[in-house]
Amino acid sequence: MAWDEWEQLKSSAAERDSAKMQLNGLPPEDRPNAGSASGGFLKVDQQDLAAIGNEAFKLYNRLWKEARVTSTDSAASDLSGQGFALGGALSHVSLRWDKQLGSVMDACALISNHMDFTQNAHAGDEIFIERHVSSIQTLDAGFDDDWAKAGKPNEIYKPDPKAKKD
Template identity: 85%
Template sequence: MTWDEWERLKASAADKDAARMQLNGLPPEDRPNAGSPSGGFLAADQQDLAAIGNEAFKLYNRLWKEARVTSTDSAASDLSSQGFALGGALQHVSTRWDKQLGSVMDACALISNHMDFTRNAHAGDEVFIERHVSSIQTLDAGFDDDWAGHGKPNPVYAEKKDKKD
């Protein structure tokens, strides 16, 4: 492209009304979350989280009451003291059962606690995002020519008048 051709293209673009600089953005109806405390779409359904946490808690309690077998240890001791090899095997099974039961109970407790944490974390995230988006909306309004007619100050940045009573 030569310099003359460049100058011709610039002059042609300047003559057209459509070739004006503008800041692009979404219209307010397409920004339902901007500054709206109830319009956020980031949501954690409290009932679902509570239900999962509650079921995990109930399972933990049932495992504590029903899955622990203390009589196996005493049976293993009795069999071993009487010279039966089955006593050692039964003790091994009991030890493995207790380890596995502990792992499942720990997982239930983790799930229950995590549901409480997730519910609180998402609620905090929603507030954080809402604050940032609404501050972006205010900044964006300062660049929007639609807020005031030509030659009039933008009310977003208008100075507050002191009231003296």
């Protein structure tokens, strides 16, 4: 690259973005998953979590009912007993199938349980936040200058009518 070409590139870049600098990246509008003010962030609600957990649970149950093949083991032992080499191969395939099926079923159970846990954890978080915010509002009301007319007691701190007076 010639020096003149370099100077020309620098001046055109300075004219285009005089107050900005971009370092090896795309502008935000060209990054679809980068998030934006219009709400490009991941959002999930309880119905989504419940649906995912429910589908994983249904898949687990279907695998338990339909994917286990117990007759293969008896066929493999019968063939082996008759002297066929196919019996050992069928037994090997059956063991592999059971191992892989167990892995898939474990993954389904993990997903289902995690979605239930996540749903319950977020519900607990919501309750905690709601209680915390409502207690702040109650406390804040006690410090409000406009809580009552002059000379009137603050309703938040009114005495308990059941309390004994000394």
